[in-house]
Amino acid sequence: MCAYQPDAELLLPLLRAPEATAILLDVDGTLAPIVKDARDASVPVPVKTALVKLTRKFALVACVSGRQAEDARRVVGAGGLTYIGGHGSELLRPGESEASVDETLAPWTEPVHEAASEAIRELSGLGIRREDKGAVSALHWRGTPDESASQRALESIAVRAEDNGLVAHWGRKVLEIRPPAPFDKGLGVRKLLTGSGIRNALYIGDDRTDLDAFNALMELNLSGELDGIARVAVESPESPKDLLAAADLLVTGTEGVQALIEDLLGEEA
Ligand SMILES: [Mg+2]
Numbered sequence: 493m494c495a496y497q498p499d500a501e502l503l504l505p506l507l508r509a510p511e512a513t514a515i516l517l518d519v520d521g522t523l524a525p526i527v528k529d530a531r532d533a534s535v536p537v538p539v540k541t542a543l544v545k546l547t548r549k550f551a552l553v554a555c556v557s558g559r560q561a562e563d564a565r566r567v568v569g570a571g572g573l574t575y576i577g578g579h580g581s582e583l584l585r586p587g588e589s590e591a592s593v594d595e596t597l598a599p600w601t602e603p604v605h606e607a608a609s610e611a612i613r614e615l616s617g618l619g620i621r622r623e624d625k626g627a628v629s630a631l632h633w634r635g636t637p638d639e640s641a642s643q644r645a646l647e648s649i650a651v652r653a654e655d656n657g658l659v660a661h662w663g664r665k666v667l668e669i670r671p672p673a674p675f676d677k678g679l680g681v682r683k684l685l686t687g688s689g690i691r692n693a694l695y696i697g698d699d700r701t702d703l704d705a706f707n708a709l710m711e712l713n714l715s716g717e718l719d720g721i722a723r724v725a726v727e728s729p730e731s732p733k734d735l736l737a738a739a740d741l742l743v744t745g746t747e748g749v750q751a752l753i754e755d756l757l758g759e760e761a
Contacts, residue, residue: 512691520559544572560577562584579676581627597673608631619642649669658670724740726742
């Protein structure tokens with residue numbers, strides 16, 4: 493099966509007005525292939541090159557990641573892009589050295605980190621890896637010696653976090669402990685696009701958190717702030733079914749994403 497089947501009708505409004513179009517891309521599982529240890533993730537060089545070309549054609553190219561914005565920029569390694577990090581809680585524009593962080597989340601950073609420290613202390617034999625992402629702490633069980641035992645153990649950690657007023661969020665073989673304040677990729681996208689003059693937006697993502705961004709595009713479209721929208725889901729054996737169901741277009745794996753980017757570039761690829 494081909495990784496990417498073009499949908500000319502869907503992309504036409506975006507390609508017709510690139511000066512008013514935003515291309516928004518998730519990072520892990522979308523631009524960077526999923527790897528056992530998230531710290532080892534990287535974006536293939538041809539994709540980096542294509543991303544830089546996208547910034548020359550379209551009004552705005554932004555990566556939207558659960559990683560901290562500066563970490564997302566390190567992984568993607570392409571200049572001229574905007575980064576929304578920490579699930580919509582941070583914004584890093586091209587040329588800026590530091591991301592601006594949503595100040596309402598700051599008081600929750602310590603309780604979140606403490607909950608993650610406690611989990612790592614208690615579950616030390618299972619090989620679960622901790623990743624701090626600003627306001628969020630992630631506990632990864634991909635590749636642990638007994639993945640189902642790790643997942644079961646994390647279920648009780650999730651319950652305790654919720655009992656302590658924090659939010660437990662499940663992703664692809666990862667439990668995230670989050671502050672109880674509203675922030676997600678959808679709010680980040682909404683904040684970025686509102687008042688920007690952007691009239692069309694395409695979003696590509698592979699996980700449940702990307703559904704918030706899909707919904708934001710739909711709401712901005714319904715309220716008349718966006719004319720053309722394209723919600724693209726990356727299919728993999730772990731894709732959440734609700735993400736696939738909400739998508740306008742499916743591509744297969746990071747190869748499919750690369751093919752779509754090349755299609756967006758057209759003759760400039
Ligand atoms: Mg992803």
